[in-house]
Amino acid sequence: xxxxxxxxxxxxxxxxxxxxxxxxxxxxxxxxxxxxxxxxxxxxxxxxxxxxxxxxxxxxxxxxxxxxxxxxxxxxxxxxxxxxxxxxxxxxxxxxxxxxxxxxxxxxxxxxxxxxxxxxxxxxxxxxxxxxxxxxxxxxxxxxxxxxxxxxxxxxxxxxxxxxxxxxxxxxxxxxxxxxxxxxxxxxxxxxxxxxxxxxxxxxxxxxxxxxxxxxxxxxxxxxxxxxxxxxxxxxxxxxxxxxxxxxxxxxxxxxxxxxxxxxxxxxxxxxxxxxxxxxxxxxxxxxxxxxxxxxxxxxxxxxxxxxxxxxxxxxxxxxxxxxxxxxxxxxxxxxxxxxxxxxxxxxxxxxxxxxxxxxxxxxxxxxxxxxxxxxxxxxxxxxxxxxxxxxxxx
Numbered sequence: 581x582x583x584x585x586x587x588x589x590x591x592x593x594x595x596x597x598x599x600x601x602x603x604x605x606x607x608x609x610x611x612x613x614x615x616x617x618x619x620x621x622x623x624x625x626x627x628x629x630x631x632x633x634x635x636x637x638x639x640x641x642x643x644x645x646x647x648x649x650x651x652x653x654x655x656x657x658x659x660x661x662x663x664x665x666x667x668x669x670x671x672x673x674x675x676x677x678x679x680x681x682x683x684x685x686x687x688x689x690x691x692x693x694x695x696x697x698x699x700x701x702x703x704x705x706x707x708x709x710x711x712x713x714x715x716x717x718x719x720x721x722x723x724x725x726x727x728x729x730x731x732x733x734x735x736x737x738x739x740x741x742x743x744x745x746x747x748x749x750x751x752x753x754x755x756x757x758x759x760x761x762x763x764x765x766x767x768x769x770x771x772x773x774x775x776x777x778x779x780x781x782x783x784x785x786x787x788x789x790x791x792x793x794x795x796x797x798x799x800x801x802x803x804x805x806x807x808x809x810x811x812x813x814x815x816x817x818x819x820x821x822x823x824x825x826x827x828x829x830x831x832x833x834x835x836x837x838x839x840x841x842x843x844x845x846x847x848x849x850x851x852x853x854x855x856x857x858x859x860x861x862x863x864x865x866x867x868x869x870x871x872x873x874x875x876x877x878x879x880x881x882x883x884x885x886x887x888x889x890x891x892x893x894x895x896x897x898x899x900x901x902x903x904x905x906x907x908x909x910x911x912x913x914x915x916x917x918x919x920x921x922x923x924x925x926x927x928x929x930x931x932x933x934x935x936x937x938x939x940x941x942x943x944x945x946x947x948x949x950x951x952x953x954x955x956x957x958x959x960x961x962x963x964x965x966x967x968x969x970x971x972x973x974x975x
Contacts, residue, residue, distance in 0.1 A: 581650060587611050588879060591649030593636050595622030597928040597937065598655035598855045598871075601863070603628045605871035613875075616645045623928045624655070639663050646672040653833060653878045654854055657684045658731070675781070675832035675878040676853045683829055684853040688729045688762050697828055699821060700847045702840075707761040713747045720765045726751065729760040738798060740766070767847055769840040773807055774858035775822035778834045778873045778883055785826060786873065786883040787819040788866055793838070793858050799935075802955065803895040805861045806888065808948050810841075818846050825851070834859065834874040857897070857937075862886075864924045864942040865893030890944040894951040896959035898927070900936040905965030912962050923958045938963065 582589050587610055592599045595617025603613040603624055612629025616636065625631045632648075634641030636659045646652050651673045665678040683690040691704045705716045707726070717724045726747075728737030741747045741763075754761060772795060777787040789806035807815070822837040825848075836856035838849040859870035868876075868884030876883050905912070909927070916923065920943075927939035941958045945951045960968040 582611070585610055588650035589614055589648070590875060590878060591616065591645055591652050592624070592655050593642065593645070593652065593659055594655035595619070595624040595628075595631065596655050597623045597930075597939075599624035600627055600928060601860075601926070602655065602855065602871045602874060605869055606875055608872065609875060611875075614645070614649050616641065623930055626929045637663075639666065642667060643670070646674075651675055651878050653874070654681075657681060657853065661685055677830065677832070680829045680831045681853055684851045686730055687727055687850075688760070690851055691762065691764075693829070694825070694848055697825075699825065700845060702767050702847055702849075703765040705763050707751060707755075707763050709755070710748050710751045713741060713751050713761075713763045714744050716763045717741065717744070717747070723766050725764045725766050726754075727762050727764065728754075729762055736798070767840045767842060769842050769847075771807075771841050772849070773810070773818060773839040773841050773846065774803070774856070775818040775837045775839060776834065776856060776859045776862075776870060777819070777822045777826055777837070778870070778877045779823075779826040779831050780877045780883060781832050781880045783827070784883050785823045786868075786886050787823060788859065788862060788870070788886040789888055790815045790818045791858055791861065799897070799899070799937075800857045801897050801899070802952070803858050803861050804948055804952070805865055805893045805895070808892075814841070814845065821846065821848070833877045834870050857940075860926070860940050861893045861895040861942055863926060865889055865895075865944055891946050892948050892951055893942060893944045894948065894955040895940055895942050896955035897937055898939040898941065898959045898962045900932045900934050900938055901964045902934050904932040907965040909962070912965055916958055916961055919961075920954055920958055923954065925958075925962070927962075 591614040593616045595615050599615050600623040606613040614630040615624045615628040616632050616634050617625040632645050646667055653675050661678050661682050668674050694701050707713050723740050723742040726739040726741050772793045773790055774793050775790050779785045791803050791805040792807035793800050794802035826835045834855050836852040839846040840849055855870045855874050862869045867887050924942040930938050943951045943955045
């Protein structure tokens with residue numbers, strides 16, 4: 581408990597942009613988030629009120645940090661599950677707890693549990709030898725999707741296998757490197773969706789509008805909220821599925837359920853038990869942002885309303901250019917705000933390098949056509965320092 585404010589102290593493991601934006605939300609609640617960061621130059625380390633240096637893979641650092649806060653949460657799922665379990669056994673309040681968190685850390689555990697619950701998922705199988713992948717593809721058709729069971733994100737740890745020859749080469753290489761693998765059917769999908777919800781220890785749940793996510797090279801580059809043209813019954817199905825998963829797994833905090841939309845409905849792709857890239861639009865586009873909601877949930881406060889503030893909102897990620905522009909970011913901001921004064925910019929304080937998530941922009945309005953164009957232009961300008969060819973600038 582903070583003796584000055586009389587408010588409980590939330591500690592977040594990880595000093596990335598999610599912790600940075602959670603810190604922003606904590607200020608409105610009268611708090612300053614405590615952050616365990618690997619270095620002071622990390623995104624959250626530059627702004628948070630209290631930053632403790634330490635690694636998420638160091639149990640002693642986790643113990644020491646946990647001793648200074650009332651509830652522990654995460655901005656990533658990379659903390660060893662056995663460490664989370666140990667902290668809980670020692671009396672630390674950890675949200676989400678190890679039993680729930682495991683389903684976001686281990687794709688095989690997640691797939692197996694969801695199948696047991698009757699949730700719609702792609703067909704899958706464990707891969708311990710090359711023949712497992714080949715036999716699965718023979719039953720379900722090439723190509724198939726090979727995944728690392730642990731550690732993959734932003735397209736990393738995911739491979740498309742198009743032939744038996746490729747399977748022999750790649751699976752052998754990965755197994756010899758000690759990687760645990762699974763294979764999934766490649767889903768013929770219309771698009772990718774995300775159902776973002778929050779759940780409190782009390783059991784209260786709240787769901788934001790289902791959104792469409794646009795992926796390029798395995799990275800979420802844009803989010804359209806709410807998902808354009810999504811049938812009301814399918815949106816209800818996606819929200820209900822996400823809330824049910826959270827309840828069945830005992831999730832506390834924000835849960836992102838990444839989905840494939842198919843001709844027959846939706847299938848679960850991935851789970852993330854933390855604020856998520858697909859929810860960044862809520863910072864400007866919803867009554868309660870995902871970051872404030874995550875804090876409310878882990879503190880067991882009543883959850884905030886999730887209504888959208890405009891008929892349409894587009895989020896676009898600012899990804900580092902192949903060659904960082906000579907024009908400084910301050911000058912780029914100056915020109916952007918002069919051209920698009922309605923664009924909301926969120927930068928993460930990161931050094932620029934190719935492909936790195938440097939920030940995002942949110943644009944609100946009445947229709948997606950112009951909003952998508954403006955969001956893409958703004959994000960491209962901030963990353964590259966020139967207006968992207970092929971898009972018309974609206975003055």
